[in-house]
């Protein structure tokens with residue numbers, strides 16, 4: 271078996287914050303607090319969970335947009351969390367990103383031609399001016415935008431078209447992995463489906479791996495290979511799509527899934543309403559982080575942190591319930 275394209279080992283990112291004007295005490299936001307997973311070549315792993323659970327921070331750590339607190343991020347066998355700038359240049363080409371809001375991530379003054387040409391030039395991927403023009407034109411075909419649009423600027427496009435430009439820009443670098451951070455969340459339902467279909471086609475065509483960060487499980491259900499569920503800085507369950515959707519094991523996964531609408535008109539799941547709010551990541555609960563909201567909480571959950579354990583073929587959950595013999 272070939273090694274995974276991406277390995278994330280015990281990743282932690284704690285953001286220091288100031289608590290008071292005169293306070294010397296430093297506090298931390300435990301945004302990501304010991305997260306491990308792998309992504310194979312050509313695979314889609316979706317990272318899901320409520321707002322603030324740390325999904326984007328994981329994505330940004332992989333893109334090395336900041337230094338991590340501890341752990342390892344390994345691309346194709348090479349560590350990128352502490353890579354030298356010269357190594358990092360190549361690594362940056364291999365891992366690209368598509369953000370939620372292409373409008374703020376695309377320079378409004380640049381024409382699409384220049385937006386797409388920039389990464390090609392930066393990474394020295396074109397042999398000549400003619401080659402550059404061919405590549406830029408091909409990218410438009412690939413993301414199904416008209417070639418005439420190369421001379422237009424981002425504001426002249428719809429949201430869905432702008433996201434296609436964002437995808438084309440990511441592809442321009444010829445990456446192996448694309449981090450899609452809520453990449454379709456802001457789009458209308460029909461446009462969302464088109465962009466997801468495009469991403470799936472591109473994955474097939476180029477053998478791309480995707481880290482698909484999303485709070486929208488209804489979208490994830492139709493396009494992912496595996497799902498990792500995050501809660502308050504930790505992964506609580508990770509499994510192939512079929513297992514997660516058909517037989518979720520962690521109480522938090524069950525609650526999240528119970529809110530996903532069913533495709534048949536009028537059909538409904540039994541919603542599981544969780545009590546209370548998500549605790550602060552500045553002072554996360556002891557024991558299991560989910561225990562303050564878990565409908566099945568028992569003593570051990572309040573004191574002992576559960577670790578991810580195999581609960582099925584390729585399915586892992588971090589819950590003490592799974593260690594208790596079921597009646």
Ligand SMILES: Nc1ncnc2c1ncn2[C@@H]1O[C@H](COP(=O)(O)OP(=O)(O)OP(=O)(O)O)[C@@H](O)[C@H]1O
Nearest residue numbers: 285287299301320321322323324325326327328551
């Ligand atoms: N630069 C920062 N400084 C301090 N705290 C931060 C910083 N970036 C993120 N956080 C905090 O870290 C936690 C995780 O944030 P993150 O954006 O990763 O969550 P998320 O799951 O992606 O949610 P969302 O979808 O709302 O962005 C949040 O409590 C957030 O407020």
